[in-house]
Amino acid sequence: MTSFIVEAHVDRIIHPEWADNPKCVFCLILRNKLPAYILHEDEKVISILDVAPLRPGHTLVIPKIHHKHISELPEEYAAALGLAVTRIAKALTKVLENHGLNVVGNQEYAQAVPHVHYHIIPAPEPDVPRDRSKYKTLVPPTEKEMHMMELEGRTKLGEDFAREFADKIRRELSTTVLSHL
Template sequence: MDCVFCRILNGEIPSYKVFENDDVLAILDISQATRGHTLIIAKKHYKNLYDIDAALAGNVFSVVPKIANAIKKAFNPIGMNVVVNTEKPLQTVFHFHIHLIPRYPNDGVDIDFINNAGNTPREAYVEAAARIRDNL
């Protein structure tokens, strides 16, 4: 398996470590979309959010507030995006990880949601909620 995160975890590729415990390694993202952009990586290889063990996912997500607050204290961003890309086109490393992207004025990062509330009838919400519930 040629997984860049597994290679980092095995010490084959250097990284800028921020935090580590038994289940998690947090490192600076090499791309630095913004200053302090950090990846929280599950040590055990799972492809993505669809595949990860629920208990491990809980452990990985549990360090998000700790690291987000450290980033806040270190760099004083105006906000933070927490992102998990699952499958293409946005997931480029197929090893479960969470992006913490600190936000700054005019930082050039564009994560914008379209508001379809005015175009979505009540029945569509009811149907969508039922379909999700039926698949739990």
């Protein structure tokens, strides 16, 4: 009954905006050409740990089509992205026992990889002191100082942490999905 619909898509020309980009880091991950610690994957979205995290658990949620702008993302992918962000955020807060998160989606401005993606960044632990000795201490930090503190706070994702953390998140996600059935 639906075979004519399937046949209509055989050898179809893909719109250039929907095609993957051979130089895009995320497209390379999606084609298994680059490694990644995958937390969640479905037919439209993949969630991975950031390789240069701001804080432990820093996660990226990425649609499986190459689009540079959030504003041009097809609605079905935007919906899948939103659902994945919510599920990953819930799992992160449970595993990290920290409900503070920052969810960021950049469009051109501050977008290091020109492929739509959201960052889910756990908030710093409130009792962890921050070294501000090289910055002004009596006034709030300037925008440039905040950016520098965030940049200096990045570390390389450690394999042991990534493997263990990804396992915890995947277990949490599977329990959450099963509890909704």
